[in-house]
Amino acid sequence: MTNPSTFSRRTLLGAAAALSAVTLPSLAQTKTVLRISTPAVPDDWHAKMWTVFKDALEKSAPGEFDVQINLNASLFKQGTEPAxxxxGNLELSSISAFDIAKLVPEFSVFTAGYMVRDPVQQQNIFNGPIGAELFKTVSEKMDVTPLATVYLGTRQLNLREVKNVKTPADLKGVKLRMPGSKEWLFLGEALGATATPLAFGEVYLGLKTGTIDGQDNPLPSVRAAKFYEVTKQIVLTSHLVDGIFIAISNKSFNALNAAQKQKVTAAAQAAAAYNNENRVKEEAQLVEFFKKEGLQVTTPDLDAFRKAVQTTYQNSDYAKVWPKGIVERINATK
Structure with a gap:
């Protein structure tokens, strides 16, 4: 005959085991899934930064989030992430000023040349009142919330033949490859060159054959694409301090509690800081790399370029949608 107390213990243990079998998967399912989609390749800093984001969140909120990183545009094609x-089909991505400007026209001020001087000013602009105002508009119009500003690189000119470039007038007649959109082509013309649309994959051959006289890109891209093999000069015009923005779907962000929102934001800012520090360091080292490869590296009259390009933009249709006084406010930000 079974001892009643033994039966009770067995019953309780069995019930506890059954409960745990139900509870453990339930607990696993309570993790908030955060899927990240990016076109970045694994070796790029703005791909590596997502691991920093994941690690920071795991440290500050252990077990609360399931962060899934999808590189190489494997989850969503580049440019489709904001939609x-x-x-609500994607939680997180990094979006460009050009992406934002399609739906928030006033943001196009940051697609214009010489609006941002350097990475430090870029961070001060977007971490200050200008950023707060524009990000609020982005959230309202795009249903995404920008969390951090990522430095993507400063675009420079890269010419196949050495030229004495001091002002925009010195680029007259230079066939300068630019990405194919009207915004990019306008920037090329504002720099004083003859803007020529050409797919990125065709630039190397275009430089080699003389179809184009030059191209513009951040220095890491010049090295990665080996454009230095078919060019002789880099002109440090620094005409566009490019950035992307770590953003989260409003649907996902609003589903978080206040503490989780703070932790996700802090993780995004840690990821951006990691990218920014390493990208600035790499750019500084690349000047010496190109010199060793035999390229001349020159610096033009940046004030002349800045004045000419900003004047061109302010007299264009683009400026008509910019918030009143925004250029002056940007220029005044140190």
């Missing part, structure tokens, strides 16, 4: 986030 996917707005629909």
């Amino acid at each position: 996917a986030m707005a629909r």
Whole structure:
């Protein structure tokens, strides 16, 4: 005959085991899934930064989030991420000023040449009142919330033949490859060159054959694409301090509690800081790399370029949608 107390213990243990079998998967399912989509390749700093984001969040909120990183545009094609986030089909991505300007025209001020001087000013602009105002508009119009500003690089000119470039007038007649959109082509013309649209994959051959006289890109891209093999000069015009923005779907962000929102934001800012520090360091080292490869590296009259390009933009249709006084406020930000 079974001892009643033994039966009770067995019953309780069995019930506890059954409960744990139900509870453990339930607990696993309570993790908030954060899927990240980016076109970045694994070796790029703005791909590596997502691991920093994941690690920071795991440290500050252990077990609360399931962060899934998808590189190489394997989850969503480049440029489709903002719409996917707005629909609630994607949690996180990095979006460009050009992406934002399509739906928030006033943001196009940051697609213009010489609006941002350097990475430090870039961070001060977007971490200050200008950024707060514009990010609020982005959230309202795009259903995504920008969390941090990522330095993507400063675009420089890269010419196949050495030229004495001091002012925009010195680029007259230079066939300068630019990305194919009207915004990019306008920037090329504002620099004084003859803007020529050409797919990125065709630039190397275009430089080699003389179809184009030059191209513009951040220095890491010049090295990665080996453009230095078919060019002789880099002109440090620093005409566009490029950035992307770590953003989260409003649907996902609003589903978080206040503490989780703070932790996700802090993780995004840690990721951006990691990228920014390493990208600035790499750019500084690349000047010496190109010199060793035999390229001349020159610096033009930046004030002359800045004045000419800003004047061109302010007299264009683009400036008509910019918030009143925004250029002066940007210029006044140190």
